[in-house]
Amino acid sequence: MDNKNIQLATVGGGCFWCTEAVFQEVKGVEKVISGYTGGNAPGRPTYREVCSGLTGHAEAVQVTFDANIISYEDVLIIFMTTHDPTTLNKQGADRGTQYRSVIYYHNDTQKDIAEAVTKALGPYYKDPIVTEISKAEIFYEAEKEHQDFYKNNPNYGYCNFVIDPKLAKLRQLHADKLK
Structure with missing residues (x-):
């Protein structure tokens, strides 16, 4: 019996490669997809268009998780x-606006939790x-080469200088939440 x-x-927290790499290490996360959302340009945006800053989209990730293992609140705390x-x-x-920090809520409960988490973390x-x-x-799901970027390119300079420190911070602050 499946009790998931x-x-x-x-969420969007700058470059989606970073956010994706973080959540791929979190216990209870089933899938992470890099993509674009929150824009105002018509049609499906491309990486190049989003990077121009003209579409209004943010680089973001969709995190599919099992709330019996990790709560939405904990997902947001890890993100923040x-x-x-x-x-x-x-x-x-x-x-650029494509690298903005943003939480996209899917229902009123998520909105309330997002507001509570940002308020609670403010003093820190x-x-x-x-x-x-x-x-x-x-x-909009990003192009194939942007999926699993860190896993597929661990020695790429950006990964070493930007993503590795974020993963170290994740491991230090949230060791109990890792796979």
Whole structure:
């Protein structure tokens, strides 16, 4: 008998390669898909179009997780503590609205939890949290070469200099939540 409680979380925390790599290590996460959402340009956006900043889309991930193993609240806490939620439209050297910090909620319960988590974590940061909380919109899966990027390119420079430190932070802060 399958007693899973499968739910979906959609978040953007800068480059989707980083966020994807983080959640692929979390216990209870079944699948992570990199993609684009939250934009205003018509049609299916491409990586190049999203990187231009003109489509309004954010690089984001959809995280399919078993809520019997990890709660939505814990998913958001991991998200908020493995990127910088205090920088507007940038993460590290990546700049533009496509790299904004954002939580896309799928229902009112997720919205309430997102608001509570950002409020609770606020005092732990020197600067105010600027993470956007928005209703989930159409999610477009990114091109194949952007899926499992870290797993497929662990020696790529960006992975070593940007993703590895985020994974180290994940392992330090959330060791009890790892696979």
